Amino acid sequence: MTNALSRMLETREWVLADGATGTNLFNMGLASGDAPELWNAERPDDVRRLYRGAVEAGSDLFLTNSFGANAARLKLHDAQDRAVELNRLAAELGREVAEAADHPVVVAGSMGPTGEIMAPMGSLTHAIAVEIFHEQAEGLKAGGADVLWVETISAAEEFRAAAEAAALAEMPWCGTMSFDTAGRTMMGLTSAELVGLVEALPNPPVAFGANCGVGASDLLRTVLGFMAAGTERPVIAKGNAGIPKYVDGHIHYDGTPELMADYAVLARDCGARIIGGCCGTTPAHLAKMRAALENTPAGPRPTLDRIAEALGAFSSGSDGTDDAAPKRRERRRRRG
Amino acid sequence: MVTNMSDEDEEIILSELPDEDLVPQMHDDLYDGLKDEVVEGVNILLERGWTPYRILTEALVGGMKIVGEDFRDGILFVPEVLLAANSMKAGMSILKPLLVETGAPRVGKMVIGTVKGDIHDIGKNLVSMMMEGAGFEVVDLGINNPVENYLEALDTEQPDILGMSALLTTTMPYMKVVIDAMVEKGVRDDYIVLVGGAPLNEEFGRAIGADAYCRDAAVAVETAKTLVGRKHNQMHA
Numbered sequence: 001m002t003n004a005l006s007r008m009l010e011t012r013e014w015v016l017a018d019g020a021t022g023t024n025l026f027n028m029g030l031a032s033g034d035a036p037e038l039w040n041a042e043r044p045d046d047v048r049r050l051y052r053g054a055v056e057a058g059s060d061l062f063l064t065n066s067f068g069a070n071a072a073r074l075k076l077h078d079a080q081d082r083a084v085e086l087n088r089l090a091a092e093l094g095r096e097v098a099e100a101a102d103h104p105v106v107v108a109g110s111m112g113p114t115g116e117i118m119a120p121m122g123s124l125t126h127a128i129a130v131e132i133f134h135e136q137a138e139g140l141k142a143g144g145a146d147v148l149w150v151e152t153i154s155a156a157e158e159f160r161a162a163a164e165a166a167a168l169a170e171m172p173w174c175g176t177m178s179f180d181t182a183g184r185t186m187m188g189l190t191s192a193e194l195v196g197l198v199e200a201l202p203n204p205p206v207a208f209g210a211n212c213g214v215g216a217s218d219l220l221r222t223v224l225g226f227m228a229a230g231t232e233r234p235v236i237a238k239g240n241a242g243i244p245k246y247v248d249g250h251i252h253y254d255g256t257p258e259l260m261a262d263y264a265v266l267a268r269d270c271g272a273r274i275i276g277g278c279c280g281t282t283p284a285h286l287a288k289m290r291a292a293l294e295n296t297p298a299g300p301r302p303t304l305d306r307i308a309e310a311l312g313a314f315s316s317g318s319d320g321t322d323d324a325a326p327k328r329r330e331r332r333r334r335r336g
Numbered sequence: 337m338v339t340n341m342s343d344e345d346e347e348i349i350l351s352e353l354p355d356e357d358l359v360p361q362m363h364d365d366l367y368d369g370l371k372d373e374v375v376e377g378v379n380i381l382l383e384r385g386w387t388p389y390r391i392l393t394e395a396l397v398g399g400m401k402i403v404g405e406d407f408r409d410g411i412l413f414v415p416e417v418l419l420a421a422n423s424m425k426a427g428m429s430i431l432k433p434l435l436v437e438t439g440a441p442r443v444g445k446m447v448i449g450t451v452k453g454d455i456h457d458i459g460k461n462l463v464s465m466m467m468e469g470a471g472f473e474v475v476d477l478g479i480n481n482p483v484e485n486y487l488e489a490l491d492t493e494q495p496d497i498l499g500m501s502a503l504l505t506t507t508m509p510y511m512k513v514v515i516d517a518m519v520e521k522g523v524r525d526d527y528i529v530l531v532g533g534a535p536l537n538e539e540f541g542r543a544i545g546a547d548a549y550c551r552d553a554a555v556a557v558e559t560a561k562t563l564v565g566r567k568h569n570q571m572h573a
Contacts, residue, residue, distance in 0.1 A: 022506040032509035033453030033482075073455050076480045115455035115503075121418050154414075180534050182410025186458070244505065244535055246543035251509055279505045279535070316410055326411045329367075329402075 003172040004106045004146040005206050008060060009234055014268050014293055017238060017276025018054035018062035019286050021110070025050060025065070026250060027282075035077040037069040040089035047090070051097040055105055057283035058290030061274065062098075062105065063149050066090035067112035070136045072124075083132075084139040091143025108149035108174065109140030111162060118157040126161055133165030141169050148173040151211050151238075154185040156197050167203045174274075176211040176236050179222045183319025190320040191225025198233065209236030212278045215243055216255060216263040217311040218319075221304060223270040225321050237272035239263060241280035253280020260285040261292035262310050269299045270307075350376050355384065359395050366399035367406075369419025371426045378427045388431045389440035392471065396427050400469040404554030414458060417553070421465035428468060442473055444564040447489045448499035449477030451510040456503035459532060462553040463499060470557045472497075483517045490518075490527060496564050499556070500546075502533040512544040519545070528563045530556060 008015055025036050028046045039047050047065050054062040066087045071080045079086070087109065094107040114132055116124040137148055148171045150162040159175055166173035177185050177194055184190050189197075191210070198208045208231075210222040219239035226235050242255025255263075260277055267275045275293070277285055308314060318325040350373065353361055362377040374396075381391045403420045406412040412420075446467055450460050457479050464474045475493050477485055490498060498518075502508040511531050518524040524545070531546040541549025547563060550556035 020505075022504070026506070026509075030506070032513065033451065033507055035453065036506060076453060076455055117418070117458060121415055181413060184410070184413065186414050186534070188413030188415060243537060244508070244540055246509075246512070246540050251505060318410075320410070326406075326409050328411055329406065 003206070004104075005061070005108070005172065005174070008104065008106060009207070009273060012060070013273070015060045015106075015274045016058055016264075016286065016290050016293065017108075017236070017274050018059045019241070019277035019281025019283070020279050021050065021063065021065055021067060023251070023253065023280050024053060024282060035068060035074065035079065036065055037067070037074070037086045037090065038077065038079065040065055040086050040093065044089070044093055047093050048097055051094055053283040054286060055097060055101045057286035059276070059286055060103070060105060061108055061276070062094065063108045063110040063151070064090035064094045064140065064145060065110070066136070066140060067110045067151070069139070070111070070114055070132050072114040072116055072132055073112070083135050084142070087136050087139025088143035091140045091145040095144035106146045107144065108147050109137070109143075109145030111136055111140070111148060111150045112152050113154070113158055118155055118161070126157065129158060129161035130164045130168070133162045134168045137165050137169035137171055141171055145171075147171065147206060150175040152176070152178045154178055154189070155187045156189060156193075159197060160201065163201050163203060163205070173203075173205050174207045174236060175205045176209045176238060178212040179210050179218065179319070180213045182316040183218065183221060183314070183321075191222045192229040192321050195226055195229035195231045198231075204233065207234035207236050207274055209238070209272065209274070211236070211238035212240055214315045215240060215312060216259065217307050217314050220263070220266055220270050220302075220307045220311070221314060221319050223267060223272050224301070224304070225319060227271045227301070228321065234273040235271060236274040236276075237267040237270070238276045238278045239267075240278045241282075241285055244280065255280060255285070257285045257288035259311065261288040264289035265292050265296045265299075266302050266307060266310060268293060269302055271301065351380050355381070359398070362395045363399035363402055366396070366420050366423050367403055369416065369423050371423040374423040374427045375430065378430050382430075382434075387440075388434035388438055392428070392431050392435065392440070396424050396431075397469055397471065400424055400466060404466060404557065408552055408554045414462070417462055421462060421469070424469050425465060441471075443471040444497060444560065445473040445475070445493065445495040446497040446499055446560065447475045447477065447486070447493050447495045448501070449481040449485065449489075450479040450501045451507050451514065452480055452482045453510065454502050454504055454507035455479050456501070456533075459503065459534070459553070460499075460501040463501070463532065463550075463556045466553040466557050467560060470561065472560065483514050486514050487517060487521065490523065495527065496567065497528045497530060497560055499530045499532070501531070503535070505535055508533060508535055508540070511546070515545045528560070528567060530559060532556060
């Protein structure tokens with residue numbers, strides 16, 4: 001399959017992705033609780049400005065403002081019937097900014113989780129999840145997205161449903177999960193298990209990896225976990241710029257542009273090919289990340305100690321892929 | 337490790353276990369999310385003359401405490417805890433009417449909800465279930481709650497605790513909006529305000545004026561018990 005992202009990966013050692021969407025839209029006046037995706041229709045100039053911020057800071061790829069533009073989430077804002085429209089607009093605005101850029105830029109159509117728990121634990125069936133994601137995928141495709149970008153997923157079932165939707169839309173895709181609970185996803189998936197999940201799909205993604213989660217250190221530990229599992233597929237690292245703090249009435253992430261520059265170089269040395277930020281990452285961070293990637297020669301794969309020393313301590317002692325992980329307690333008796 | 341291995345494949349007959357073995361077995365069954373077995377255990381203890389309150393605290397709350405600890409320590413994850421909590425709920429549904437009849441002591445009351453713009457309720461539901469499991473009365477407002485919903489519920493329910501949850505960077509600041517509205521109405525100090533959700537942390541909780549940030553459902557229960565206890569002591573002092 002030939003697509004803009006695969007072509008870019010063929011000639012480039014690393015690709016700089018973008019930073020945050022929510023954080024940057026807040027800085028433009030988005031009110032807490034409101035749907036950022038409605039801005040694609042109501043305030044297109046601000047969405048263009050969001051995209052341009054990343055592109056002008058040197059990003060080779062940016063995500064569209066469509067994270068929550070699936071019917072399940074839009075329902076909150078009584079906009080469940082506008083999924084196709086809002087996704088199409090998100091991608092159209094992105095296409096426009098990418099075409100006007102002074103360097104090649106990939107438009108990646110963001111698809112976040114539905115927010116619901118999948119069957120059998122929850123009520124969302126595989127068929128309905130596929131339908132919800134497929135609708136979103138068609139909107140992004142119609143608007144001209146180069147690739148679909150499934151992100152912040154925590155359940156294997158939801159990842160598979162999104163993959164199937166990409167196949168139905170006949171679109172190349174990327175997929176990342178959020179490893180935010182003791183080094184695993186909320187649903188308990190380890191980095192090694194995501195590698196297994198990805199390779200077992202009938203339509204594996206162009207690239208896969210981790211986004212959001214806890215801090216930059218944890219995210220790189222996850223990347224090392226992908227590598228240790230022996231993956232040959234391009235890996236994505238999109239970590240948060242530190243930890244959220246409440247300062248003067250708004251959320252501020254405490255990771256400085258300098259810290260994110262160190263993170264970007266370490267991510268590359270860990271083996272990640274597509275490197276970006278997530279929550280809290282502004283164009284100022286991206287510019288420093290770009291400069292650091294261009295000016296720092298490749299180094300050896302960093303150890304966990306080196307990562308903790310540069311970016312801060314890990315949130316848990318183990319990420320579930322080693323023998324140090326805490327074990328389930330001894331059961332009294334198993335039932336037959 | 338090697339002892340009792342011969343028991344491994346034997347079918348366990350709950351009704352044949354003496355009380356001192358049945359209760360730990362119910363803890364195991366809760367841990368494994370075996371709903372039917374938990375319900376059976378509750379019924380057996382009722383038949384044996386246990387008070388509903390004793391079953392709740394020793395068999396169910398005791399079992400959920402273990403689940404909570406392993407969740408906190410990164411041994412169990414959301415799917416396992418949901419199964420355990422559903423099993424507990426099934427046991428609770430038998431006990432609830434009996435607890436009312438027998439006038440069992442109530443630990444406290446909580447109103448809980450996910451804030452406006454946020455659909456995520458996994459964490460909130462876990463907190464609700466674990467709080468009920470710990471003997472609290474819980475009024476669940478569901479997802480996507482504007483300020484007015486919270487204020488109205490505080491007014492009509494008169495709880496000890498208000499719990500708010502947010503999972504998104506875009507919705508977590510809304511907790512501050514709710515707390516500010518409570519301050520403005522002069523009712524902030526009438527309630528214990530607990531906040532939770534993946535992107536939050538302790539410092540954030542403090543900065544927006546909550547009484548505490550709770551990292552997970554197990555911590556929420558412990559914090560709630562401590563703060564409610566302190567509040568009652570102050571009232572009686």
